[in-house]
Amino acid sequence: MKPATTKSRFTLDDLCKTRSVYDPKVAPDGKNVVFGVFQRDGAANTNRDTITLFNLDSKSIKSIAEGGSHDWSPDGREVAFENTDGMLAVYDMEMENIRTLCKIEHSAHFINHWVDKGLSWSPDGRHIAFVSSESAPGETDSPKAFREVNRILYKTKGGSNRPYYNDNRLSHIYIVPRTGGTPECLTPSPFNEHSITWSPDGQKIAFISNRTSDPDNNQHHALWTVDIKTKSTRQLTQNNESVFTPQWSPDGRHIAFLATVGAKNNNDSMAENTQLYLLPAHGGQLLCLTGEMDRNILNFRWHPNSGSLYFTIEDEGTSKLYRVSISNKGKTPIIPATESKIDGFSTMAQGDDIIYVKSSQNNPTELYLYQATTGESEQLTRFNRFLAEKRLLQSSKTFWFNSFDGTKIQAWLTKPVHFKSNTTYPLILVIHGGPHNMFGYEFDEKLQVLAAAGFGVLQINPRGSDGYGQEFKNGNLNDWGGGDYEDLMAGLNLALKNNKWIDREKLGVTGQSYGGYLTNWIITKTKVFKAAVSDGGISNLISFSGTSVIHSLLESEFGEYAPLNYDALWKCSPLRNASAVQTPTLFLHGETDNEVPLSQSEEMYMALKKMGVATSLIMYCGEGHGWRPDLRPKNRQNVYERMIEWFHIHFQGKSPSTP
Known part of the structure; x- marks a missing residue:
């Protein structure tokens, strides 16, 4: 008889227990690795980056300071970094002390x-x-009477x-x-x-x-x-x-x-x-050196012999490590990273062994050592061991389908925690941002939070996504909400057809940034979704082009300066068709977001409110765009709490306890 599991579901409190490893750098003597560790501090409602040392002989881990950018001295005796006070500081490996140099x-x-x-x-x-x-310049006590703008x-x-x-x-x-x-x-x-x-x-x-x-x-x-x-x-x-x-x-x-x-x-x-x-x-x-691979290159490092370079590519939801010769451009796969993603790496002194950071759907980023002689990798850190030992984490199953025009599209479907085959469950379509990002095999906290709350999750990489070549990535240029919308709906329809456990009457949609844009767009095109959560999304491409700090995005996506292209921008603006919306929609937005200004959600919210559609707008004071790592932990939890509550209310007419 199979013993009952003692694991419990992933909770919002776990967001502050999960740690992320990044930017590993091997010491010149190859004995230590310095890297950053990111963690949220719920009690202080802040985020911490810790400069950390890993000794490859003793396997010991030591935190030396809180701070940012770091680098080894050529003799390996010191580590320079920027501390939390904005000072250039140096840690002495032998003396184990820190001195500050300048601001x-x-x-x-x-x-x-x-x-x-x-x-x-x-x-x-x-x-x-x-x-x-x-x-x-020093601030005065007198309030500003005006602000002159000339750039x-x-x-x-x-x-x-x-x-x-x-x-x-x-x-x-x-x-x-x-x-x-x-x-x-x-x-x-x-x-x-x-x-x-x-x-x-x-x-x-x-x-x-x-x-x-x-x-x-x-x-x-x-x-x-x-x-x-x-x-x-x-x-x-x-x-x-x-x-x-x-x-x-x-x-x-x-x-x-x-x-x-x-x-x-x-x-x-x-x-x-x-x-x-x-x-x-x-x-x-x-x-x-890499053009014929037809993939996006992310990170690279020189081999110490100067004859080749290592680099990572994004490919169909993964990232993989390759080596390329500068003499003939010959490429060799080093770490395939099947169903995982490599986020950063550093070479050992001789150049063939590699320290790298990897994540997978059930494992946040950790440090690994690849040994060239065996071709095997060893996991060095286990900051997130509690997840594997104590939490029920869901893996996604990938599938491919042909969209309306025959374009091959990749998607991932995740079942909810405690899934039972004889029960039906709500499904949330989650849309990525960018628009040229991609879903894949990395650890996704939003996916785990939604699955723990009892939802299935569908993630799709529509045309425009990274990881499938330049032609595919160009697929939504001049056509926001066109082919990519059709890809999303085709994937949803296939998931519904092949998975009887999905409750067709309890479908939700959410996305952040460009995912928020497509969420806004989708609710103007279909009534199949019973609830939507638009997270920092664009609604009016014309006003966006004149107020966003990333104004050049639309010029590169649509080919012209906005005032010369208003017809095309308005055609692709969800606000244009807001009168068709009947889906209850929650808008979440950082109040000081300058990438997608708050006014984008305000415009869509006001249109729905005037028409009597169930809607609410949550403005997060002092927060910017994307809920990036600098988002305050309590606000991040609140984002998920409100999202889950909104879906449950409009699926079931009640609000259950949040995980």
């Missing part, structure tokens, strides 16, 4: 989501380079601990001696610089900067170098590319970077896949 100032100016403002040791270990801005990007991203408006401070590259002293600015310019990497000889730093005449109005980020002694700068790539995260080769001959080469890009979710490029360190012809 790091962060501008509120939003450039794009790929900007790296991390720090880096000089190859000789004598200096630390970092990105900082000038000090913010396009006058807003910031907004949200927790971030200003609402651009402070107009520029980010530059500084260096400071490891022993302390006055930082020296290497790039005193009227532009922003970021994403730094030292040349192996320590004479130059490569960086990214948009030095066009109107940087607010384009995404032409070029690769530059600055001479440490003379401070002279040189541009290495053209302005028609958008370049990200450069890394100098260990032998100093090349600089590798991610880039897009399309004429239209934006500062948010790009349709064009990023590819891995190579450039001679003195400048010259770009060489694309």
